[in-house]
Amino acid sequence: MVGEKKWYLKAIAIVVLIFGAFYAGFPILWMFLNSFKPNAQIFAWPPVWISDNFTFAAYIEIFKDPEKVRYFINSYFIAFVVVVLTILVSVLAAYSFSRFDYPGKKVINTLIVSVQAVPPIVLLIPYLSLIVTFKLHNTYGALILTYMLLTMSYAIIMMTGYFNTLPKELDEAVMIDGGSRFRALWQILVPLATPGLVAVGMYTFMISWNEYLFALALTKTNDVRTVPVGISLLMGQHAYEWNQMMAMSVLGSLPILVLFLFFQRYFIAGMTSGAVKH
Amino acid sequence: MKAETINTYKQVSPPLRKKIEPYLYLLPTLLLMCVLLIIPIIMVIRYSFYDNVIINKNPVFVGLENFKLVMIENATFFVAVKNTLIFVGGSIVFHMILGLAFAVVLNTKYLHTRTKAVSRVLLALPWMFTASVIAILWKMMMNPNGIINYLLEVANLSSTHIEWLASRDFALFSITFINIWAGYPFYMVSLLAGLQGISNDLYEAAAIDGANINQRFFRVTLPQLKPIIISLVMLDFVWTIQQFALIWMTTGGGPINATEMMSTLIYKLGFSKYEYAQASAAAVILLVVCTIVAYLYVRHQRGQE
Numbered sequence: 001m002v003g004e005k006k007w008y009l010k011a012i013a014i015v016v017l018i019f020g021a022f023y024a025g026f027p028i029l030w031m032f033l034n035s036f037k038p039n040a041q042i043f044a045w046p047p048v049w050i051s052d053n054f055t056f057a058a059y060i061e062i063f064k065d066p067e068k069v070r071y072f073i074n075s076y077f078i079a080f081v082v083v084v085l086t087i088l089v090s091v092l093a094a095y096s097f098s099r100f101d102y103p104g105k106k107v108i109n110t111l112i113v114s115v116q117a118v119p120p121i122v123l124l125i126p127y128l129s130l131i132v133t134f135k136l137h138n139t140y141g142a143l144i145l146t147y148m149l150l151t152m153s154y155a156i157i158m159m160t161g162y163f164n165t166l167p168k169e170l171d172e173a174v175m176i177d178g179g180s181r182f183r184a185l186w187q188i189l190v191p192l193a194t195p196g197l198v199a200v201g202m203y204t205f206m207i208s209w210n211e212y213l214f215a216l217a218l219t220k221t222n223d224v225r226t227v228p229v230g231i232s233l234l235m236g237q238h239a240y241e242w243n244q245m246m247a248m249s250v251l252g253s254l255p256i257l258v259l260f261l262f263f264q265r266y267f268i269a270g271m272t273s274g275a276v277k278h
Numbered sequence: 279m280k281a282e283t284i285n286t287y288k289q290v291s292p293p294l295r296k297k298i299e300p301y302l303y304l305l306p307t308l309l310l311m312c313v314l315l316i317i318p319i320i321m322v323i324r325y326s327f328y329d330n331v332i333i334n335k336n337p338v339f340v341g342l343e344n345f346k347l348v349m350i351e352n353a354t355f356f357v358a359v360k361n362t363l364i365f366v367g368g369s370i371v372f373h374m375i376l377g378l379a380f381a382v383v384l385n386t387k388y389l390h391t392r393t394k395a396v397s398r399v400l401l402a403l404p405w406m407f408t409a410s411v412i413a414i415l416w417k418m419m420m421n422p423n424g425i426i427n428y429l430l431e432v433a434n435l436s437s438t439h440i441e442w443l444a445s446r447d448f449a450l451f452s453i454t455f456i457n458i459w460a461g462y463p464f465y466m467v468s469l470l471a472g473l474q475g476i477s478n479d480l481y482e483a484a485a486i487d488g489a490n491i492n493q494r495f496f497r498v499t500l501p502q503l504k505p506i507i508i509s510l511v512m513l514d515f516v517w518t519i520q521q522f523a524l525i526w527m528t529t530g531g532g533p534i535n536a537t538e539m540m541s542t543l544i545y546k547l548g549f550s551k552y553e554y555a556q557a558s559a560a561a562v563i564l565l566v567v568c569t570i571v572a573y574l575y576v577r578h579q580r581g582q583e
């Protein structure tokens with residue numbers, strides 16, 4: 001019936017996709033290519049796509065430099081601790097919202113939702129003096145607590161949504177058998193909520209791994225600095241080692257890319273639930 | 279034996295225990311929020327009404343003096359507001375255009391499922407990169423001798439080595455462009471989820487009524503996506519208005535103040551001029567704007583339920 005029109009629409013769709021692939025993919029491809037070049041060829045005119053002197057030198061330089069390796073260790077450590085703690089805190093809070101009715105519930109819930117609207121930069125000034133008062137300046141603790149605060153709100157919303165899909169009869173069955181509510185939560189609900197936990201974990205990991213403002217302001221020395229700050233410090237150094245900066249960027253993006261490729265569905269469900277009601 | 283102790287405990291004060299139990303589950307969350315969020319907010323609001331806090335040991339209440347200094351006597355404030363509005367507006371409009379176009383294409387029935395699956399991953403990629411990686415990558419590409427100028431020359435669009443980030447004429451455009459690249463996948467993925475949720479019956483009904491493809495898009499698709507679009511715009515507004523990392527690492531607010539934003543202004547007032555009270559006043563202004571939008575967002579989300 002509308003065969004010709006369909007052909008026309010298909011052509012438009014393909015053109016949009018090709019444009020999109022170039023737009024999204026080219027900068028990333030360029031980053032990869034440049035991480036394998038000698039620094040002198042980065043701004044060659046006309047550009048060198050794949051160098052005759054193809055080299056892993058930039059990566060080797062990074063792995064040989066204990067300070068740069070340290071950025072990665074710090075980032076991994078902080079992100080993992082934040083994932084575990086945020087999941088613990090948000091599971092408890094979500095359980096409360098999902099299974100109980102009590103005075104003040106709605107107010108507390110609204111409060112938690114609105115945490116997301118507070119711009120981090122607004123908190124920064126008082127936050128800094130607070131962290132100094134707690135003697136947490138330039139420690140892992142400062143960043144871990146901050147990232148828990150930044151991720152908690154969204155994590156609780158997601159977990160509450162997930163628990164709400166699990167029938168209340170499940171925990172009641174455990175309690176009839178003499179188990180406590182607490183046991184019902186950890187032995188029945190949490191295992192069933194694994195997809196929700198994965199989504200929350202990925203979201204939390206991504207925020208912690210990528211955060212820049214607090215990582216910059218709350219740290220002073222390389223033994224606690226994270227990858228994003230490490231990369232930005234490379235920019236300020238005497239000579240621009242562009243190939244090393246690109247190699248560092250590739251290494252710094254790898255964990256998130258791997259998570260995204262392997263857990264795409266959870267990832268997307270987790271990241272979009274602010275706008276889409278699933 | 280363990281169960282026994284629990285049972286005795288239950289018998290001792292069942293009503294009290296029952297009453298406080300839900301709050302106990304919330305305790306860690308509320309504690310963290312109080313100490314790290316509510317107290318800092320109260321502090322920043324207080325700071326904004328005192329003369330130079332932190333540096334001055336006994337600050338004095340000065341009323342709205344700091345707001346006057348920031349908003350009226352600081353010429354940069356208006357530039358920052360103007361730049362922020364252009365940056366936020368441009369970002370939201372193009373995030374929406376690109377996000378919607380890609381989402382629609384990824385949802386069409388004219389393409390093979392595998393093509394769509396691969397494209398979806400590819401098109402979502404910019405989302406995965408942290409601000410410092412995005413900043414450094416685009417700084418390299420937008421270098422006067424960088425690949426962007428080369429591609430423009432090859433395409434015969436420009437033959438000069440444009441200083442994308444270092445010239446007053448292009449810097450604001452350039453960082454907005456970068457932010458559009460970094461942010462559209464969130465729109466794309468959310469809108470795609472929305473499109474997949476639209477019932478086929480609606481399209482069939484429209485087809486029976488003789489609606490053409492444009493009519494189907496504007497009369498069925500867009501109205502169905504409206505709640506998501508409204509959420510996206512509000513979320514993006516709150517996120518983009520406070521964007522700091524990307525601007526700080528590409529232009530730092532410069533050249534001169536061509537890309538000065540609310541966020542870089544607050545940071546500079548506080549951390550390079552040590553005017554903490556003025557920085558707090560500017561922060562409070564930003565907080566008020568974000569709170570209003572957040573209030574609308576929560577009301578909108580509630581309305582959907």
